[in-house]
Amino acid sequence: MVKAGAVRAATDARVARVRAPRAVRLAAAWFACFLAGSAAAAGDPHSFADAAQYVLRHAALDLEVDFASRRLHGAAELTVERVAPDATRLSLDTRGLDIASVALRDGSGALTPLEYRFGPPDPLLGSALQVTVPAPARPGTTQVVRIEYATRPDATALQWLAPEQTAGRSQPFLYTQSQSIHARSWIPVQDSPGIRFTYDARIRTPQGVRAVMSAAPDARSRDGDYRFTMPQPIPAYLVALAVGEIGFRALGPRTGVYAEPARLDAAAREFADLEEMLATAERLLGPYRWDRYDLLIMPPSFPIGGMENPRVSFITPTVIAGDRSLVAMITHEMSHSWSGNLVTNASWNDFWLNEGVTTYLERRVLEGVYGRRLAAMELVLGRQYLDEEIAALTADGRRADTALALDLRGRDPDEALGDVAYEKGSLFLQFLEWRTGRAAVDRFLAGYFRDFAFRSITTSEFERYLRATLLREHPGAAGDGELRAWLYGTGVPASAPPAPAGVFAAVERQRDAWLSGDAPVDALSADAWRPQEWMRFLDTLPAGLEAARLAELDGRWRLGATGNYEIARSWLLLAVRSDYEPARPRLEEFLVGTGRHKMVKRLYEELARTPERRELGCRIYARARPGYHPLVQQLVDGIIGRCEGLP
Ligand code: BES
Ligand code: ZN
Numbered sequence: 001m002v003k004a005g006a007v008r009a010a011t012d013a014r015v016a017r018v019r020a021p022r023a024v025r026l027a028a029a030w031f032a033c034f035l036a037g038s039a040a041a042a043g044d045p046h047s048f049a050d051a052a053q054y055v056l057r058h059a060a061l062d063l064e065v066d067f068a069s070r071r072l073h074g075a076a077e078l079t080v081e082r083v084a085p086d087a088t089r090l091s092l093d094t095r096g097l098d099i100a101s102v103a104l105r106d107g108s109g110a111l112t113p114l115e116y117r118f119g120p121p122d123p124l125l126g127s128a129l130q131v132t133v134p135a136p137a138r139p140g141t142t143q144v145v146r147i148e149y150a151t152r153p154d155a156t157a158l159q160w161l162a163p164e165q166t167a168g169r170s171q172p173f174l175y176t177q178s179q180s181i182h183a184r185s186w187i188p189v190q191d192s193p194g195i196r197f198t199y200d201a202r203i204r205t206p207q208g209v210r211a212v213m214s215a216a217p218d219a220r221s222r223d224g225d226y227r228f229t230m231p232q233p234i235p236a237y238l239v240a241l242a243v244g245e246i247g248f249r250a251l252g253p254r255t256g257v258y259a260e261p262a263r264l265d266a267a268a269r270e271f272a273d274l275e276e277m278l279a280t281a282e283r284l285l286g287p288y289r290w291d292r293y294d295l296l297i298m299p300p301s302f303p304i305g306g307m308e309n310p311r312v313s314f315i316t317p318t319v320i321a322g323d324r325s326l327v328a329m330i331t332h333e334m335s336h337s338w339s340g341n342l343v344t345n346a347s348w349n350d351f352w353l354n355e356g357v358t359t360y361l362e363r364r365v366l367e368g369v370y371g372r373r374l375a376a377m378e379l380v381l382g383r384q385y386l387d388e389e390i391a392a393l394t395a396d397g398r399r400a401d402t403a404l405a406l407d408l409r410g411r412d413p414d415e416a417l418g419d420v421a422y423e424k425g426s427l428f429l430q431f432l433e434w435r436t437g438r439a440a441v442d443r444f445l446a447g448y449f450r451d452f453a454f455r456s457i458t459t460s461e462f463e464r465y466l467r468a469t470l471l472r473e474h475p476g477a478a479g480d481g482e483l484r485a486w487l488y489g490t491g492v493p494a495s496a497p498p499a500p501a502g503v504f505a506a507v508e509r510q511r512d513a514w515l516s517g518d519a520p521v522d523a524l525s526a527d528a529w530r531p532q533e534w535m536r537f538l539d540t541l542p543a544g545l546e547a548a549r550l551a552e553l554d555g556r557w558r559l560g561a562t563g564n565y566e567i568a569r570s571w572l573l574l575a576v577r578s579d580y581e582p583a584r585p586r587l588e589e590f591l592v593g594t595g596r597h598k599m600v601k602r603l604y605e606e607l608a609r610t611p612e613r614r615e616l617g618c619r620i621y622a623r624a625r626p627g628y629h630p631l632v633q634q635l636v637d638g639i640i641g642r643c644e645g646l647p
Helices: 002-019 022-036 261-270 274-285 328-335 348-370 372-395 420-436 438-451 459-468 480-488 505-516 531-539 547-557 565-577 581-593 597-607 611-627 630-640
Strands: 054-066 071-082 089-094 098-105 111-113 116-118 127-132 142-150 158-161 173-176 196-204 210-213 225-235 241-244 247-250 255-259 293-297 312-315 343-345 455-457
Touching: 054 089, 098 127, 196 210, 196 241, 210 225, 247 261, 255 261, 255 274, 261 293, 274 293, 274 328, 274 348, 274 438, 293 328, 312 328, 328 348, 343 348, 348 372, 348 420, 348 459, 372 420, 372 531, 420 438, 420 480, 438 459, 455 459, 459 480, 505 531, 531 565, 547 565, 547 581, 565 581, 565 597, 581 597, 581 611, 597 611, 597 630, 611 630
Parallel strands: 054 196, 255 293, 293 312, 343 455
Antiparallel strands: 054 071, 071 142, 089 127, 098 111, 098 142, 116 127, 158 173, 173 241, 196 225, 210 241, 247 255
């Protein structure tokens, strides 16, 4: 894989040399040498795949969705390329898969059974499925291995929802969430972000539900039998499936939204700017390489805000605020079409290359479509979260986790990967912009996405590319020590750019005046506040405010009744921290109504802090837990501990 990628990129570089301007020519020529020297792929500590033996090129899935037994069953046919001339063993990642048979498909279509065995189970990684493959007739050719298998009801990538857990309440719902290392719980596959393959799929479902995948729907699809093709090579964590009562509304020529029918109108209104966002992103980053960009609005238990599954981002319904105020989530997932999906972190150690670059782009696209002010507010809030997160990790004895480049050997990436990657990564690009200028960074980014398209890279590869391009054009813009502090050091580097001043100045002035009693609650100009201003106001109030003061706020501004999830979260956090009892019914409704990790985590943490609060937390959690995604259940179990009588 690495070799073929190098050949492809070197060819691109030669083409570029004919017509590109000088700076680009230099970069391209250098890039070809650089790739030639990087033949040894950096290891992925979270995969059993041995890419020096075989690499996956294409997966053909044929799966039946059985809601009654909560299983997918069928076959995966893997086209693998023999990399080492003497390779005989194909090693795949699996976790809890029931394998029925493994066979080699020859050129005539005939199947020959193959020997296989499982490696020892690892609590983090699952088990390697080791298949003995006979030498092909000619060296270097690809071979097709067919695996018949079924998933188990507790597969970590799958959430099976009963009809009552959906908006329509009439059909069950199934979806996958494979990042970081859960693809292996529903597909036997080389589950490493460093290995890319194309796929096609046939998904058999009960009548009356629709299947959606991170791939192009095929015209042959019909009710109960859906087909897809993904012609661009992607890593396993981006293979995605959802099945349920799902409608579709076009928003523009290349964009649209899927959602449960009850939510389709609201979703179409909220995301009406999707086509414009895509055009803005393309102007900044170069061509969109995935043909269509759609959104799929998930049921409320979706554990994360959004997931950048190619061609169709999966999105929490909690972003539908009615006023398009939370669309940063959409520009984030859309930006992953470049950083993450086109240029991918080689292993989860380099997660910041996916999330940090994307967080920077998210705000650039936001600024392009919605203006400077909203983007600046997001920037300042991001900086606030980064400082809080670094303080918390440091206090926890986890200072090493505040670096961008990580060493996650032996650790669960889902637990180790934190917000630092997002905000420190983004701050690093702001730093480069601050030192070299926006135009230079924009040229750098466009070149980066062109030169590394459809490849997976490490932090040190990024560093070498940065030095050879942007920093060569701007010698002296960043010292060696500064660069190393950003990429490999902990905490916020001394060279960090200042946050834009003043965006929240009015809010903060009014907050202080209200707190000190100089101004009544009526004097807040909150009628005109954006949700981000409410968040800043509420998140920076001191803990332990008297009930009367919270009642004053709530009485005037109806915070307990807000339909905006971000404001509600900030309000409820304040209410819990202040033991404000009147907010309890809303708190319960909120925690039962959404299972989004970010929305519930901090609330349960605050609820776990004192015995009285914990009792309340346990009571609510008993009702909320059945609706949560298994991984969120695991998380909250860990926070709130064992509660008497929990299901
Ligand atoms: N790719 C991530 C989600 C993810 C990260 C899943 C790590 C599993 C492991 C996605 O792009 C993301 O960052 N989602 C954020 C929202 C975003 C606006 C910050 C989330 O879900 O909170
Ligand atoms: Zn992301």
